[in-house]
Amino acid sequence: MNDHQHKLRLSLYTTFVLAALVILFDFILPGRVVNDEIIDVKRERQQYFNAARNYHYSYKVITSEHQFSVAENFAQLVQDHEKIEYSVSRIFKEVNWYRLLSSENNSFYSLRILSGLVLPLLTIISILVAYLYKKNIGILVFVLQVLLVADLIFLMT
Template sequence: MNLNSKQLLYIGIFGITALTILVDFVAPGTSYEKEIQEVRKTLQRYYNAGGNYHYSYKVITADHEFLIDEDLVKSAIKGQLVGYTISPIFSQTNWCRLPGSTQKSYHSLRLASGLILPLIFLLVLFISFRFKKRIGTLVFILQILVLADLIFLLS
């Protein structure tokens, strides 16, 4: 893959961005244990022919609010303590845990945006440079996804 210096600069910027997102997810962050003030259930509709929908669940504490999985929300009640960590760079909730549970719960959107997408992007970059594969279109699409992910994390 023959690239000029400007293309290498753009790819390098996106590579550093993906690494930053990955480090933000993997870094320990700040741990909290706060009382649940509210568990909010929101209807999410798909405006398509099927008219499908699902519910999203958000835990609200005195300082933070974050999405949790449906399995975990069945155990979460108002007034109960919840343990969670906030990432150091983008201030996102990496995981949460209810008292009495030894397992950390990761929300699927956080896993996808903080771990899976940056890893796929870095893997594709490695393959394209190491094995001289012509996958410029895939790299471009992943660059767009990393940019969208960065915007999502900053908002």
């Protein structure tokens, strides 16, 4: 690999590591904590268009300020007009965790953990392994970079 390709690869890796760090810090750093009242819990049937015609339900909590996805077991505990506390991230304005005021345990939506923690960490680790240890995992790094770009688009919309 010539010097120009090496510098290009290093700058590309640096860009993706910085983007992953922004996503990671947005998830880890404490955001703005909101105490609000639950207006409604919306249950939506998600249909798969395959031969088996499978489906599942997704749940959203609606408050006066936000609307966010929650796990099924949390949605089944919630009653209308119950008080909820949740944290909104500083950069992407995503809900990082939520809990009922009557509970002491924070809950996390699994997609938020995947997009805010797991994917950025995997991207950073794979880039560091590829660059520092000269491992030939270019396809894995490329796939994770594409997923990170998709994650950024998802978080910005």
